[in-house]
Amino acid sequence: MNKQVANVRLMQKINRLKVLNSLIQNPSISKPAISEMTGLSKASVTNIISFLLEKGLVCEVGREVTDKIGRKAVMLKFCATNYNFVCVNITREGVGVYLTNLDGEVISSRIHNAPNLTSQKALSIVKEEIHSVISNSDSQKILAVGISVSALLMPDGTLAVSSKFRWDNVDFKGEIQKEINKPVFVMDTSSAKAYYCSLSDNEKINSMLFVDLKDGVGAVNFYKGHINKSIIGEIGHTTVEKDGDMCFCGNRGCLETMCSIERVCEQYQKSGKGNSLDDVINGFENGDKTATELLIKTGEYLGIGIANAINIINPDKVIINKGEWQKSRFVLETAVNEAKKRAFSAISGKISFETADIDDIMTVKGMSKSLCESVFDVDFHGDIFD
Ligand SMILES: [Zn+2]
Known part of the structure; x- marks a missing residue:
């Protein structure tokens, strides 16, 4: 040409x-x-x-x-109904594959239960499931494939490291792109969830900080309606206790280790009063001192992490996806109070704090929204109108 x-x-x-x-x-x-x-x-x-x-x-x-x-x-x-996306959501429980319209409404879904996957096994299931969805639908109508995985992703889509899955260096995008003639986008699961939250943001706020407490701690900044890609969101691996517990990443005292449910349960077990989160919460509700101190400490660590992010990002709104901590309103409230106390008051005074409970279907809707933005963006190399 x-x-x-x-x-x-x-x-x-x-x-x-x-x-x-x-x-x-x-x-x-x-x-x-x-x-x-x-x-x-x-x-x-x-x-x-x-x-x-x-x-x-x-x-x-x-x-x-x-x-x-x-x-x-x-x-x-x-008109969102004449074309489709294939959205793949990799979770700790397995792989969910969804055929959606361009508005993120799910038309069909397949859930492949397979906990504790290795990266290669996950890749082979994802490939197999995508092939199956494409061959069972009108392939011409599928504009793109999206994959959400909880991980640090490089700009080329390669998964650098995932503390949730204990994986590193996996090229989902490249490997899948080789086999199917469709554009493939890989995104961090927390970003897909943040996209979902942005859909219901009628106030059109300038800057939103999304803190994801599901399987670790991740953060996403939504700025003027788009993901701020210069923030990689690994607040889970920022230090909140210099000589704290050892983390998967090799450092000590990382936020997600210090406020993890595993740690709370381990510490509680030492008191001989139980070893599950329910035991700790029951203990707290019955006035047990050890349980109360543990939950206060956990909320404070979380608050320190959130305050650090607030002082860097300067958000108008903070949305906390409760994850496993939905069981303890006390931990979340302690975290918000600690964050307000520690962040600059000029910043934290104007922030509205909200909590959310984002499930897989909401995550898929967020992923579709992101895919829609990507394929109809002028920087997208392929021509979606061909
Ligand atoms: Zn770490």
Whole structure:
């Protein structure tokens, strides 16, 4: 392709994406409003809308409601039901594979129960399940495959390390891309959950800190509606106790080790009063001193970690996904109080703190939202309109 043709194609792609994204961002919108929003001429918008209608990415939803005299404009909306994503969610229990529409609604799902997977076993299950979903559906309609895994990911999608699974150096993206002719995106599970929370953010806050307490401690910063990729979110491996317990990562006193349920249970066992989280919580509720001290200490460690993140990120809102700690409101409240106490008051005074309980279906919805953003982004190398 010569340079001139390439430039024309790129401009065409940019303009189509501008129109499509104005549709994605609005529940319904008219062509004149799109023209105003994108700066494109009305004739260009009309052309692009005809193309998108033909592709099944837009549909008409009646006429605008207005007091204006004259012909009312046709209202349009993004049509999420004609295409699909395959979303793979790797958890400690196994692999969940979901076929969704572009809005993240699950059309079908398969759960492959297989706890304590090695990375190679997980990779082979993921490959097998993706092949199975693609061969059982209309492959042409599948725009991309997303994989969420709790891990530190490199910009090229390689999994560098996962403390949750005890894996390192796994190239899910490269290995799967080799076998299927679809774009593959790998994302950290906490980011998918943060995306889900952003969907219900009607206040359109500037900066949100999402703290994930499910299987360790992760953090995600959502800034002006997008994941802030310069924050890698490994707050679980920041030090909260210099000579604390040994962590998987090789350091001592990491946040996720010091506030882990395993540690609380181990410490409680030494008192001879029980060895499960339920025992500790029962002890606390019955006024047991050891249990109370353990839960206070755990909440304080968590609060220190959150305060450190707050002082770096300066969020307007902090959402804590409760994970296993949903069993103890006391730990979460202690953590929030400690975080407020330790973070700069000028920052923490304006923060609203919320808790959430994000399940697998919500995670998949967040993943779909992220995939939608990725495939309809101008930086995406493939042309989704081909
Ligand atoms: Zn660590």
